[in-house]
Amino acid sequence: MRLLLVEDATRLRELLTEAVHAAGWRVDSVGSLVDAEEAIATTEYDLLLIDLGLPDGDGLDLIRTMRRAKNQTPILILTARGAIDERIAGLDAGADDYLVKPFNHREFLARCRALLRRSPSVADPVLEAGRLVFDVASGSVMCGDEALALAPRERAVLEILMRDIGSVVNKRKLEYALSEFGEELSSNALETAVSRLRKKLDPARTAVSLETIRGVGYFLRERKQ
Numbered sequence: 245m246r247l248l249l250v251e252d253a254t255r256l257r258e259l260l261t262e263a264v265h266a267a268g269w270r271v272d273s274v275g276s277l278v279d280a281e282e283a284i285a286t287t288e289y290d291l292l293l294i295d296l297g298l299p300d301g302d303g304l305d306l307i308r309t310m311r312r313a314k315n316q317t318p319i320l321i322l323t324a325r326g327a328i329d330e331r332i333a334g335l336d337a338g339a340d341d342y343l344v345k346p347f348n349h350r351e352f353l354a355r356c357r358a359l360l361r362r363s364p365s366v367a368d369p370v371l372e373a374g375r376l377v378f379d380v381a382s383g384s385v386m387c388g389d390e391a392l393a394l395a396p397r398e399r400a401v402l403e404i405l406m407r408d409i410g411s412v413v414n415k416r417k418l419e420y421a422l423s424e425f426g427e428e429l430s431s432n433a434l435e436t437a438v439s440r441l442r443k444k445l446d447p448a449r450t451a452v453s454l455e456t457i458r459g460v461g462y463f464l465r466e467r468k469q
Contacts, residue, residue: 245269245360245380245403246287250280250303251295251322256345260293260322263349267356268383268399270421277301284310289317290363291356296323296334304337311338318359322347357381371406374451374466378406387450394444397422397437402445405454405464414461438462 247264251257252275264271272287274280277300284292292310296303307319319339323330326344334342340362341355360381361369371378377386383399385392394402400421404413419434438454447453453465 245290245383247271247291247293247356248280248283248287248289249273249293250277250298250306251275251293252298253295259349260352263353264356265396267353268394268396269356269360270396270400275299277303277306280306281309284315291359292317292319293322293356294319294339296321296325304334307334307337307339318363320355320359322352371403373406373409373464376402376406376445376450376452378403392444395437395440397433398441398444401434401437401441401462402464405462409464409466412457412461412463418461 245268247269249257249260249264249271251260251273254275257273257275261271261273272283272289274283275298277298280294283289294303294306303321303323307321310317310319319341321334321339321342322345323334323342324345325331325334331342331344340359343352343355358381369380371380375387376392378384378399379386380403385394385399385402401418404418404421415434418438422433422437438456442454445452445454447467451467453467455463455465457463
């Protein structure tokens, strides 16, 4: 899951970024319409979180432009504009949901999960391999009745490998999944995430194993139980 947060208030942007990371999703954070337009043009997102009062314009204009361009990515408006007419204007412009500041972070994450379940980019909201069940919207990974405690990067790698179960996924695709806007990925970040994930995917317990094709990439193999 990759989200775009468009919010010009630095501290709120930091807090929301932390909350999104804790939920197991990746997020690119920008503070202006210009930067938002550039991010949307170059990256495919599963959910957009858009403030309306931005320093270089109104977030409603961005939403209308996206919808005219047939971009159907779910949009959650985050704004201090709470009047009923303003809410109606936001939804009529093309937003899928509307949250007025200040808001509870638990409610914020719940609304994100609800929208992610409806995202057109999420072809399979629940992935299964071996004894693993991965709920993409909530980020939970279960092995039978046991929840696996995975770090965000470990979850990102596992999601891609489960979507291409049995097929080799090249390193570049996985490295892109771990990257975030404005953050440079260290040279061994992918290898570290894979190593930690492999240790948690005990084949005897999960009935899957994470295999390496040296110099090419990785794949997830289902094992006979």
